[in-house]
Amino acid sequence: MSTKLDDFRNYREKMNNRISQIDHLGIKRFLNLDSAAYKEGMLDSKVKELLGLTASTVLRCNDCIDYHLIQCIDAGWKDEELYDALNVALVVGGSIVIPHLRHAVETIDNLRAERKPLEV
Amino acid sequence: MSTKLDDFRNYREKMNNRISQIDHLGIKRFLNLDSAAYKEGMLDSKVKELLGLTASTVLRCNDCIDYHLIQCIDAGWKDEELYDALNVALVVGGSIVIPHLRHAVETIDNLRAERKPLEV
Amino acid sequence: MSTKLDDFRNYREKMNNRISQIDHLGIKRFLNLDSAAYKEGMLDSKVKELLGLTASTVLRCNDCIDYHLIQCIDAGWKDEELYDALNVALVVGGSIVIPHLRHAVETIDNLRAERKPLEV
Amino acid sequence: MSTKLDDFRNYREKMNNRISQIDHLGIKRFLNLDSAAYKEGMLDSKVKELLGLTASTVLRCNDCIDYHLIQCIDAGWKDEELYDALNVALVVGGSIVIPHLRHAVETIDNLRAERKPLEV
């Protein structure tokens, strides 16, 4: 069954392709700069993805939360560590963040379910 | 010579005392919860302070940036690592963050100057 | 027929249960503090819910608007009073609030329809 | 086939009618003031609509983006010009704007598709 997360990934891929077709130099450079910001640097990628998740949560952007959760889980963060980062975002951003906390927890569950081998 | 950072610390201390005098239960509990969010947990305090810095920067709050920079430097983050976190905040938050990047870099310099033994 | 409001309530309940399962102390304490903020105090609950509605509207969070509208109507605010509060939010927050005004008016209508005895 | 854009237009019309029924003087005056802001003045309407689009994009409101894209295309802005305005919004507002850039590009495509005579 398709999840909200699948919808996000399909739409994201389709529109990223369309944006790449548009071929606006400034937009392309911005998107490259965005990817580069999370690459290994003085801080390692794993920490940077957690920064990206927290920033996305306090700014209340579900698509950005989903994107960084995918990266965070690929980078090896455990659920309990992600909850601890989301708690920082909740305290900084206040109760207005709660709907995005719900969304984030649902996405974590969906991501884990995808990785689990199907039971026979 | 007194810096902007001293002004922030003095004002913060004075008003925190005043707020504590006011003795509003909800406000006191919130302030405790705020401190607790950065304590050792599934994530260590050092990482959480960096999350707090990034969240404060994308939300564009200079006082919050100063507070978390003090904590980050106490926790042992190096300047180059802080710049790397600020870069994530800049890319997430856009050019509207630039004035706060200026402020953050100034505060890092002031904090380092305070820690440097006076030259004879 | 199920409304957007039903979807919100079901999703909210499901994910609140899941968040309670996660059992993160900081998050649980925050959620308690959030509930406590609207309890009878120096201001009565009824006024506080209207503050919550206005804050949610200027911060442009539909789920938060729905939640506080449910509470406001339970607390006895009349539609015309709610419109007057939404007008304050509109003037403070500007035209960017208009889509959330539409949402709020729809939710008020849905809430009233639920309370109306079915016509025979 | 109905698009997200059709849904937006239908919902917008339905709820604007409902809001007009409510007949709150302050809300009505605000809505008039909003329309008036984009009328021919010291700046022409065409430029003002582009300002409205950029403001809506950095404030990350998809409904407002759709509304101003409809007006911008009616006013004669070409796609490449709209992309250039969206690039300004992207740089000012940062990567948090990217999901709204995707939405804006999709809406531009939908609006152009509507205007294209059906191929035989």
Added chain:
Amino acid sequence: MSTKLDDFRNYREKMNNRISQIDHLGIKRFLNLDSAAYKEGMLDSKVKELLGLTASTVLRCNDCIDYHLIQCIDAGWKDEELYDALNVALVVGGSIVIPHLRHAVETIDNLRAERKPLEV
């Protein structure tokens, strides 16, 4: 001794006069609409000013907080009631609101000091 509050009031009056000189119809109508939003209506002015204070606090605008605190105290709200409203704003808006809570408490104290007859 002149306070931050005096500076705000003087600057506000000077620039409001200058803006009125500019004589832009849209701006003038907006400023009238803004005043009108807090006038006696379905809700009384006293409650509306508290809504304005809460909205200003979650949106983190010190000048707006000062303005609404002046109005709130004129309208008869007591300090403990104002703290209770600020607590709602703190919980909704999160720790990023704390610097504005400090500012608000300072302004309340300054406003009360002004009203107190000088001791002989």
Added chain:
Amino acid sequence: MSTKLDDFRNYREKMNNRISQIDHLGIKRFLNLDSAAYKEGMLDSKVKELLGLTASTVLRCNDCIDYHLIQCIDAGWKDEELYDALNVALVVGGSIVIPHLRHAVETIDNLRAERKPLEV
């Protein structure tokens, strides 16, 4: 006599030099991308600066407003045209923008005063 605008320019130049010394590749590339966004493209620079001003105003950043007002006046926009753009920002962003409208009008006046030959 030094104005707030002089303070902004001096601080901006000092800290931009310091940031350039820090030599963080991502930050440097972001600052270049930011400058590039306002260069002649499908839209001309003059229009783009007005977009930058409007975006800065609705996002309520005084330093960004000052920067774009300098660029707008250099690009040839007249005061009445700037007021018309600020009016769009006011309607989109609401009364929370008013303190920044005051700031913008003061900066326009300061910029015009600088350009006026001294009277003998």
